[in-house]
Amino acid sequence: MTINEETLNLQLDLSKPLYEQILHQIRYALARKDLELGAKLPSVRELAQQLRVNPNTVMRAYQELNRDELIETRRGQGTFITTKPQKIQHIRDNLATEAVNSFIDTMQELGMSRQTALSLLEEGEW
Amino acid sequence: MTINEETLNLQLDLSKPLYEQILHQIRYALARKDLELGAKLPSVRELAQQLRVNPNTVMRAYQELNRDELIETRRGQGTFITTKPQKIQHIRDNLATEAVNSFIDTMQELGMSRQTALSLLEEGEW
Amino acid sequence: MTINEETLNLQLDLSKPLYEQILHQIRYALARKDLELGAKLPSVRELAQQLRVNPNTVMRAYQELNRDELIETRRGQGTFITTKPQKIQHIRDNLATEAVNSFIDTMQELGMSRQTALSLLEEGEW
């Protein structure tokens, strides 16, 4: 029912924007359906302390997740994962579609045929 | 033998770094093998004027392409596309590999199987 | 843990490209292993003020060091020396090899024997 920093297992690379990394990793954990609906997330301060980053940095990530209604902040109670499975499904679909489109766009920008692109993908390591 | 702005057909979005867009678009045009080896690119000032950006912005893009030896600048003469086809092939391979890896990484981050990923790609619009 | 301008002790000659001199001197200080790994360099603005040059000039030097991964810049935090000793060793080896090759090339271009070159070196002031 309560998610700790260990479960999130956030890995930060100091050379890249921290709030984007936190945002990205929580968003993908949600999309992967690894996290229980309605569960409580660590508080901003708590997470900030554990990650050794400025609370504003964590707050900014939470705010963006809030905007997408993937999480819900209840004043005085804390921050919780949405209870609406369709929100999760929605973001999952979006991220997948975005990845697909981006891949197709890039291959087209390189002037590669669908054929070629697929065969390159086959060769890739999964 | 001389490439004009029309051939490059650069499209700029003012909300993103301009020099990166110029860099990206010329790089992909080269990787697509659309441009003749050894051909002369528009001068820094000329392209800047046509794109309505500052010459320094164009120069920064050119300098980065120079670093990768995709183009060659000759002071007093202008900027030219490399005459070494292997440099072009190299960047083409790199960009394709990068796209493939990035796609695979993202799908794995979403917990999707190779199977699912491929079927999503099949559905995509080419 | 923090490096100041005094430690770097940069000497600028206004008749040569400033950013190259800053780049050169920091690069050699790193190669000399005079600077602590992971230490914070002066901020772009701070160093610019102390050297009485434009911040862009300092930034350009920092960016090139960044490209070689000798330093790492973290937006909002500052600029730090790499923590990877192999990067430092690598640049040290490169700079030494370059000096050796350049010397040999020049002596050969003058048609001097290995013998003669070495004896000239012996006479030189160390």
Added chain:
Amino acid sequence: MTINEETLNLQLDLSKPLYEQILHQIRYALARKDLELGAKLPSVRELAQQLRVNPNTVMRAYQELNRDELIETRRGQGTFITTKPQKIQHIRDNLATEAVNSFIDTMQELGMSRQTALSLLEEGEW
């Protein structure tokens, strides 16, 4: 008695300043004592045509050699190599000393001992 472009055998890299390359190569050929004292050099126009560069570029190189009195331009007659062997010896010594000092400086800038520098040189390919 007359030196042609073949004897000079100039190799130009278009990506670097042309006049410097011409200057450098003639200067080193002289220092190497490869060229006969008093011999006639190709005319500015002739050399420019053969190298496919602008005559001004060749002229600039000749001017600098003139300044050092390594060559002598006689109006209406052409350009000739100096007849004074001491001028040639002088430039030879200068170029060698410069190479030696530059090598020593660089090694010192890398904090390397005379010992280390010499052993690196021994390893180098001659």
Added chain:
DNA sequence: GTGGTCTAGACCACA
């Protein structure tokens, strides 16, 4: 005319 360096100063992104 072509590229290269530098400045002053504005405005944005991140912590």
Added chain:
DNA sequence: GTGGTCTAGACCACT
């Protein structure tokens, strides 16, 4: 406060 992008405009180096 720290780095990043962009502009306008000056001056230099090379062909």
